[in-house]
Amino acid sequence: xxxxxxxxxxxxxxxxxxxxxxxxxxxxxxxxxxxxxxxxxxxxxxxxxxxxxxxxxxxxxxxxxxxxxxxxxxxxxxxxxxxxxxxxxxxxxxxxxxxxxxxxxxxxxxxxxxxxxxxxxxxxxxxxxxxxxxxxxxxxxxxxxxxxxxxxxxxxxxxxxxxxxxxxxxxxxxxxxxxxxxxxxxxxxxxxxxxxxxxxxxxxxxxxxxxxxxxxxxxxxxxxxxxxxxxxxxxxxxxxxxxxxxxxxxxxxxxxxxxxxxxxxxxxxxxxxxxxxxxxxxxxxxxxxxxxxxxxxxxxxxxxxxx
Numbered sequence: 683x684x685x686x687x688x689x690x691x692x693x694x695x696x697x698x699x700x701x702x703x704x705x706x707x708x709x710x711x712x713x714x715x716x717x718x719x720x721x722x723x724x725x726x727x728x729x730x731x732x733x734x735x736x737x738x739x740x741x742x743x744x745x746x747x748x749x750x751x752x753x754x755x756x757x758x759x760x761x762x763x764x765x766x767x768x769x770x771x772x773x774x775x776x777x778x779x780x781x782x783x784x785x786x787x788x789x790x791x792x793x794x795x796x797x798x799x800x801x802x803x804x805x806x807x808x809x810x811x812x813x814x815x816x817x818x819x820x821x822x823x824x825x826x827x828x829x830x831x832x833x834x835x836x837x838x839x840x841x842x843x844x845x846x847x848x849x850x851x852x853x854x855x856x857x858x859x860x861x862x863x864x865x866x867x868x869x870x871x872x873x874x875x876x877x878x879x880x881x882x883x884x885x886x887x888x889x890x891x892x893x894x895x896x897x898x899x900x901x902x903x904x905x906x907x908x909x910x911x912x913x914x915x916x917x918x919x920x921x922x923x924x925x926x927x928x929x930x931x932x933x934x935x936x937x938x939x940x941x942x943x944x945x946x947x948x949x950x951x952x953x954x955x956x957x958x959x960x961x962x963x964x965x966x967x968x969x970x971x972x973x974x975x976x977x978x979x980x981x982x983x984x985x986x987x988x989x
Contacts, residue, residue, distance in 0.1 A: 724768035
C-alpha cells in the first residue's frame with residue numbers, strides 16, 4: 683500500500699438511509715422528481731444542522747434547535763414548515779420500515795411569519811401604467827387584459843380563461859361572469875375604460891388569433907395566452923411606464939380591491955366582487971385603506987404636519 687494513499691472513507695449511515703427513503707418516495711409514493719428533490723434538499727439541511735448525530739439518536743431538542751437556527755437565518759415560517767414536513771416524513775418512514783421507536787418531529791411547529799399585506803398601486807400609478815400608448819396588436823391585447831384585470835379584480839387564471847363569448851356579455855351588460863377558486867362563479871362589473879380597450883383589441887384580434895380558437899386573449903402562436911406570458915408582459919409594461927416597483931397580475935387585483943374600498947367603504951361588496959368565501963379574507967384591505975387614509979391625514983391635516 684502506497685504511503686500517501688488516503689484512508690478509505692466510511693459510508694455515512696444517514697446518507698444511506700436518506701437514499702433508501704428517496705427511493706421509497708419515487709417508487710412507492712410515486713412523487714414527482716421536483717418534489718423528491720425538495721425532500722432531498724430539506725433533509726440534507728437537517729443533516730447539516732445536526733452534524734455527528736445519528737438519526738436513531740435524534741431527539742426533539744435537536745429538531746427545535748435546528749428550527750431556531752433556520753428562523754435566525756431569516757427563513758420564513760412557511761419555508762420552515764415545509765422542511766419540518768419533510769423531516770417528519772423521513773422519521774415516520776424510519777419508524778415504519780426500519781424499527782425506529784419515535785418521531786422527534788411530532789408536535790413541533792414552525793414559527794409563524796408576520797402576515798404580509800398585499801401590495802397595491804396608488805390610483806396615480808395605476809393610471810400611469812394603463813394610460814401607456816398601445817400601437818401594435820400585442821400591445822392592444824395587453825392593454826385590454828390589464829384594464830379588465832384592474833377594472834374587475836380578476837385573478838390571472840380567470841383572465842386567461844375568458845372566451846370571445848364573454849366579450850359579448852361585456853358589450854351588452856357591462857359585466858363579466860367568471861369561474862374562480864372552488865369552481866365558484868361570480869359576476870362582476872366591467873368599467874368603461876376596460877370595455878373600450880376590449881373593443882380596440884377585438885378589432886385587431888384576427889391578426890394574432892388562429893382560426894377557431896375561442897380564447898379572448900391569444901399569444902404569439904395564436905392560441906390561448908399563457909399565464910406566464912401575461913406576467914412577463916405586465917412586468918415589461920411597468921418598466922416602460924417608469925414604475926419603481928415590480929408589478930404582477932395579482933397587484934392589479936389588489937389595487938382594484940383597495941381603490942373600490944377607498945371610494946365606497948363597502949367591504950361586503952368588495953368581498954363579493956373578489957369572490958372571497960370569508961369576509962375575514964377581504965378584511966386585509968381595511969388595513970391598506972387605513973394606511974392610505976393615514977397618509978392623506980398626515981399630508982393634509984394642519985395639526986399633523988411636522989414643523
